[in-house]
Amino acid sequence: MHQNMSKVLLDIALNLSSNLTSEKQYQHLIDGIDQVFPCDASALFILDEEGFLTPVAVKGLSSSVLGRRFFPKAHPRLESIMQSREPVRFDAYCELPDPFSGVLLSEEAELDVHDCLGCSLYVEGQLVGILTLDSMTVSAFDAIEPMAIETFAALAAATLRNIGQIKALKAQNKKQKHVTETLIQQARSKEGEMVGLSPQMQQLRNNIATVAQSDYAVLITGETGVGKELVAHSVHAQSHRSTKPMIYVNCAALPEGLAESELFGHVKGAFTGANSSRAGKFELADGGTIFLDELGELPLVLQAKLLRVIQQGELQRVGSDKHLLVNVRIIAATNRNLEQEVANGQFRADLYHRLNVFPIAVPPLRHRDGDIPVLSGYLLEKVRSQFNIPNLHLHPKALVKLEAQPWPGNVRELEHTLTRAALRAIQEQKQIIQLGHFESVERAKDVKNTSKYFPQQSIGMRSLVEEYQKELIIHALDKSERTWSKAAEFLQMDRGNLYRMGKKFDINP
Numbered sequence: 001m002h003q004n005m006s007k008v009l010l011d012i013a014l015n016l017s018s019n020l021t022s023e024k025q026y027q028h029l030i031d032g033i034d035q036v037f038p039c040d041a042s043a044l045f046i047l048d049e050e051g052f053l054t055p056v057a058v059k060g061l062s063s064s065v066l067g068r069r070f071f072p073k074a075h076p077r078l079e080s081i082m083q084s085r086e087p088v089r090f091d092a093y094c095e096l097p098d099p100f101s102g103v104l105l106s107e108e109a110e111l112d113v114h115d116c117l118g119c120s121l122y123v124e125g126q127l128v129g130i131l132t133l134d135s136m137t138v139s140a141f142d143a144i145e146p147m148a149i150e151t152f153a154a155l156a157a158a159t160l161r162n163i164g165q166i167k168a169l170k171a172q173n174k175k176q177k178h179v180t181e182t183l184i185q186q187a188r189s190k191e192g193e194m195v196g197l198s199p200q201m202q203q204l205r206n207n208i209a210t211v212a213q214s215d216y217a218v219l220i221t222g223e224t225g226v227g228k229e230l231v232a233h234s235v236h237a238q239s240h241r242s243t244k245p246m247i248y249v250n251c252a253a254l255p256e257g258l259a260e261s262e263l264f265g266h267v268k269g270a271f272t273g274a275n276s277s278r279a280g281k282f283e284l285a286d287g288g289t290i291f292l293d294e295l296g297e298l299p300l301v302l303q304a305k306l307l308r309v310i311q312q313g314e315l316q317r318v319g320s321d322k323h324l325l326v327n328v329r330i331i332a333a334t335n336r337n338l339e340q341e342v343a344n345g346q347f348r349a350d351l352y353h354r355l356n357v358f359p360i361a362v363p364p365l366r367h368r369d370g371d372i373p374v375l376s377g378y379l380l381e382k383v384r385s386q387f388n389i390p391n392l393h394l395h396p397k398a399l400v401k402l403e404a405q406p407w408p409g410n411v412r413e414l415e416h417t418l419t420r421a422a423l424r425a426i427q428e429q430k431q432i433i434q435l436g437h438f439e440s441v442e443r444a445k446d447v448k449n450t451s452k453y454f455p456q457q458s459i460g461m462r463s464l465v466e467e468y469q470k471e472l473i474i475h476a477l478d479k480s481e482r483t484w485s486k487a488a489e490f491l492q493m494d495r496g497n498l499y500r501m502g503k504k505f506d507i508n509p
């Protein structure tokens, strides 16, 4: 083979695996042809799904050709090239019309007498495009070895295939990205906003805004139902990672035995049942945020593994010795007193200090000055729009009562209480929710009348409250076929939390 040709072919072959844009790769190919074959013009066409030939690179032809599409039926020369697996020649005396008539740049072009050569490009038995060469010199192509042109055609086809595959991958990737972003967007619009005008809430908002900008770990603490999850979403949404996902992990609900795989993934065959490899939550969160909810429930073994990922920024899938780098911001939440747990040896001190870089304490509802009216309005508006009723108000007396409650279940409890009262009012076709619609307030009255809860001698508040909690749980289990999930529904609280509370009091269904 001609030495120049070998070099050109090598260059093109090397370009196949380069990062050049598809336009540049096409152009390289055409430039290569120009160097190897005695021609004045050449063109590379792609066959599209509709059956049109689209020029993607030209040489010696007006670049206006690049804006055109050629329907083979209207251009017999192109059609016969497509129909042949071998190179096709049209000599100067060929009667078939030339598709490039009038667009050749060469000075002799007006004579319009020239040689033309074309060959079809196949990838895995499928026609993907054609290549054409034109020369102003009559019989210019007589000397070309068919072998040379076929080699070139094979390379051109490989280029087209390569670019086609990359384009398809990019399109798929882009689509995937779009789907993810849409899902994130949708999820975000479903998240409620953080309502509250109290100075305590203003302070909380300031804290969130400050920490959101950084990449520090955030530890959100606070009683049940104060809105820790809402805070976590808000931190992520205000961070520079907001277009990336925030992956949710409930540490209390991690399946026993599979917890490590859930967090860090596994490789095929790592354990019985691991039929394929799988990415863990940390890998899914790469570039974004991971939200470790109920962090206090994370088993000690996993605490050690989590610490390693935080310290080294890399993880290993279960059963693999490969280290994977991940860039993940950690947000954790707990309603436990982790400092206390550290002191008791139930939580690793080193992990606690790593995650407690920026603590955010969400205040309980009873410490928020004046938030109950706005929150009530907001929560009732949700009920109103759900039921599509024109008006729903809270009687001022009822509001006063609500403001006086301690709300151990915080905003969640307020929401449930209001919703139940609202449903009762709606059932009665009332637009104003009266004191009488509140069952829990009534129940609290009953409790008041029970002297047992109002001891004459000094008894710790905590043990009194716990006594009441214990009785409530037993009552709830009685009322709900002695199953935890139904009892949790009855008490409108999280099943896991109820289960743990029950265990603490040694209650079994």
Ligand SMILES: Nc1ncnc2c1ncn2[C@@H]1O[C@H](COP(=O)(O)OP(=O)(O)OP(=O)(O)O)[C@@H](O)[C@H]1O
Residues within 6 Å of the ligand: 192, 193, 194, 195, 196, 222, 223, 224, 225, 226, 227, 228, 229, 230, 231, 334, 335, 375, 378, 411, 412, 415, 494
């Ligand atoms: N400031 C707020 N404004 C409006 N809604 C709120 C606010 N705070 C909490 N909520 C609502 O109260 C409910 C409980 O909030 P969330 O789930 O975030 O609490 P949590 O602190 O994570 O509780 P837990 O410790 O039990 O998991 C949710 O429905 C949430 O939307």
Ligand SMILES: [Mg+2]
Residues within 6 Å of the ligand: 228, 229, 293
């Ligand atoms: Mg929560």
